[in-house]
Amino acid sequence: MIQSGFVKLPEMAVPPEDDGPVAELVPAPAAAPSPIRAFLHQRSAGRWADGAFGGLMLVCALSIFAIVLLIVFVLVKNSQLSIHAFGWKFFTGSSWDPVSGDFGALPFIYGTVLSSVLAVAMAVPLSLCVAIFLLEICPRPLRTPIAFLTELLAAIPSVVYGLWAVFVLVPLMRDQVGPVLEKWLGWTGLFAEPNFGVGMLTASVILAIMIFPVISSISRDVMKAVPIHQREAALALGATRWEMLRMSVLRNSRLGIVGAVILGLGRALGETMAVTMVIGNHPEISKNLFAPGYTLASVIANEFSEATGDLYLSALIEIGLALFLVTIVVNAIARLLVWAVTRGESVRAV
Amino acid sequence: MTGTRSARSAGMHRLHQLWRSGMNHFVTVLAVVSTVLVLVPLVAILGYLIYKGASSLNLAFFTHVPAPVGEAGGGMANAIVGSGVILGLASLIGVPVGIAAGVYLAEYGHGTHLGNLVRFTADVLNGVPAIVMGISVYALIVAMQHHFSGFAGGVALAIMMVPTITRTTEEMLATVPHAIREAALGLGIPKWRTVMSISLRTASPGIITGCMLAFARVAGETAPLLFTAFGNQFWSFNLNEPIAALPLQIYVYAVSPYDEWHRLAWAGALVLIVMIMTAVTLVRIFANRGALKGGH
Numbered sequence: 053m054i055q056s057g058f059v060k061l062p063e064m065a066v067p068p069e070d071d072g073p074v075a076e077l078v079p080a081p082a083a084a085p086s087p088i089r090a091f092l093h094q095r096s097a098g099r100w101a102d103g104a105f106g107g108l109m110l111v112c113a114l115s116i117f118a119i120v121l122l123i124v125f126v127l128v129k130n131s132q133l134s135i136h137a138f139g140w141k142f143f144t145g146s147s148w149d150p151v152s153g154d155f156g157a158l159p160f161i162y163g164t165v166l167s168s169v170l171a172v173a174m175a176v177p178l179s180l181c182v183a184i185f186l187l188e189i190c191p192r193p194l195r196t197p198i199a200f201l202t203e204l205l206a207a208i209p210s211v212v213y214g215l216w217a218v219f220v221l222v223p224l225m226r227d228q229v230g231p232v233l234e235k236w237l238g239w240t241g242l243f244a245e246p247n248f249g250v251g252m253l254t255a256s257v258i259l260a261i262m263i264f265p266v267i268s269s270i271s272r273d274v275m276k277a278v279p280i281h282q283r284e285a286a287l288a289l290g291a292t293r294w295e296m297l298r299m300s301v302l303r304n305s306r307l308g309i310v311g312a313v314i315l316g317l318g319r320a321l322g323e324t325m326a327v328t329m330v331i332g333n334h335p336e337i338s339k340n341l342f343a344p345g346y347t348l349a350s351v352i353a354n355e356f357s358e359a360t361g362d363l364y365l366s367a368l369i370e371i372g373l374a375l376f377l378v379t380i381v382v383n384a385i386a387r388l389l390v391w392a393v394t395r396g397e398s399v400r401a402v
Numbered sequence: 403m404t405g406t407r408s409a410r411s412a413g414m415h416r417l418h419q420l421w422r423s424g425m426n427h428f429v430t431v432l433a434v435v436s437t438v439l440v441l442v443p444l445v446a447i448l449g450y451l452i453y454k455g456a457s458s459l460n461l462a463f464f465t466h467v468p469a470p471v472g473e474a475g476g477g478m479a480n481a482i483v484g485s486g487v488i489l490g491l492a493s494l495i496g497v498p499v500g501i502a503a504g505v506y507l508a509e510y511g512h513g514t515h516l517g518n519l520v521r522f523t524a525d526v527l528n529g530v531p532a533i534v535m536g537i538s539v540y541a542l543i544v545a546m547q548h549h550f551s552g553f554a555g556g557v558a559l560a561i562m563m564v565p566t567i568t569r570t571t572e573e574m575l576a577t578v579p580h581a582i583r584e585a586a587l588g589l590g591i592p593k594w595r596t597v598m599s600i601s602l603r604t605a606s607p608g609i610i611t612g613c614m615l616a617f618a619r620v621a622g623e624t625a626p627l628l629f630t631a632f633g634n635q636f637w638s639f640n641l642n643e644p645i646a647a648l649p650l651q652i653y654v655y656a657v658s659p660y661d662e663w664h665r666l667a668w669a670g671a672l673v674l675i676v677m678i679m680t681a682v683t684l685v686r687i688f689a690n691r692g693a694l695k696g697g698h
Contacts (some may be wrong), residue, residue: 101592104594111502113503119564120526126542181432181433181437185434201444203682207618208675210622294426323531357629357632383525383526
């Protein structure tokens with residue numbers, strides 16, 4: 053489109069020799085034949101190259117669409133057996149017995165939701181405080197190194213978090229943190245012996261550490277998107293820094309912060325390796341946070357390669373399908389909220 | 403606050419001011435304490451990793467294949483090479499497709515329904531949990547071939563790389579001024595040449611950053627490889643067979659009951675982290691150069 057407006061410039065055919073006024077952009081009635089044009093036309097190797105290139109780009113773009121469709125298709129197709137055998141009862145049944153072929157996903161759903169919600173509850177206050185610190189309080193020379201350090205947390209692979217959790221966090225939770233929690237909060241029934249270190253609480257702690265950088269960096273971006281005169285207005289009215297933050301920054305970016313939190317939640321729901329290594333992998337529904345649990349992702353990781361029988365495999369794939377759908381919905385809501393605040397300004401890729 | 407003049411409300415006013423400044427200081431202290439609290443696990447993880455990893459690293463780690471259970475020594479040479487092979491394959495598929503899709507979004511499909519649809523699906527793909535990607539590729543490739551293969555692992559990682567690269571490419575191409583494109587088109591250069599030599603070249607530092615980020619992200623992925631590349635204990639370069647990968651090996655060794663294997667897991671984690679950190683640091687350097695300064 054742009055092209056056609058420019059190739060018809062009259063001075064292309066007859067370049068002005070003098071330093072007179074620049075010729076105006078008047079489209080010529082027809083392309084004047086000239087040696088330059090003939091040469092360029094020859095060099096452009098014909099129209100087909102443009103068409104082929106555009107087509108290639110289109111095919112690659114469509115392949116993304118195709119991949120997502122293909123994933124949905126194979127998940128649905130391969131879980132048919134289990135969907136037909138159990139129907140909706142699959143999500144309400146709490147027995148998981150591969151030997152007798154009875155599969156219910158409730159313990160895994162419970163484990164996934166509880167560990168993710170606990171992780172978010174732990175990570176959100178810390179993330180927001182760090183975001184505020186980096187944005188408003190931190191001395192300028194410290195800002196970049198600390199931001200870099202927190203972003204390094206995001207680059208550490210899940211399996212390394214798991215390794216660290218197995219050898220450092222688990223003994224810590226068992227010997228130091230566990231007894232204290234039990235002594236002071238044991239009456240709630242949430243922290244009851246026996247505490248082996250592996251269990252719901254440890255999994256939530258490692259998840260909290262893992263989702264912290266996501267929540268922190270995105271909420272920092274949405275806070276940064278609040279116009280500077282909002283802050284200045286609050287300060288000019290005599291607000292303290294906290295009041296300014298509360299009235300202009302947090303209030304204006306609350307949707308985006310909720311989006312960041314939900315994005316963190318989405319990350320926690322699908323997290324596999326670190327959780328599998330410390331949650332204890334036992335399908336039970338218990339309100340005791342020291343007790344072992346199981347999540348949707350970790351049951352797939354643990355049992356998929358040794359699943360015998362088509363129904364068992366199909367049940368595991370249905371769990372994968374459920375996880376896929378839940379994370380898509382959660383991520384879509386989160387992105388919409390973040391977008392609503394930043395209005396399409398680029399948010400750091402996470 | 404509203405026009406109070408009596409002595410009593412003056413006292414209240416002072417109390418209120420005290421509350422306000424107290425709250426302000428409280429939040430400041432809270433923010434500082436939280437930041438310190440967050441930096442503690444980070445430093446703990448990195449410190450412990452370096453301490454444990456460095457004390458377990460030796461030359462054999464890089465030159466030997468895993469020793470049988472109970473035997474001392476052994477290394478992860480096959481896993482390092484295997485990771486390289488899988489990541490190479492993933493980049494070979496993922497980078498061109500990702501960049502091409504990004505080019506389509508920025509240069510051809512901008513503002514069209516199809517463009518928006520592709521952008522949305524790229525975001526969806528970005529949110530797919532790694533383990534779900536693992537079982538999908540298992541069902542697509544491994545179940546068809548009837549055996550695990552390094553090829554399936556590479557495809558799984560490639561799919562995970564694509565959305566990141568696509569979105570970064572699109573964003574970086576959007577920062578290229580229209581004037582340069584128009585200048586090229588005005589000279590009669592065909593559109594495909596303009597995209598290749600003008601748009602992509604100008605945006606190349608940013609696009610390289612995106613590719614490195616995507617690479618760093620999938621380099622540590624374990625879950626998609628569990629049922630695709632599967633891992634093994636021997637030298638293997640054959641993409642049609644199970645192939646070892648560093649993250650897989652770390653996982654297997656970490657959950658094993660043997661001290662010698664734990665030692666190797668720490669060493670492997672250090673090597674993996676150094677690899678990823680190098681990539682991330684390079685990204686910072688590229689990113690700081692800005693989108694338009696390099697590439698000439």
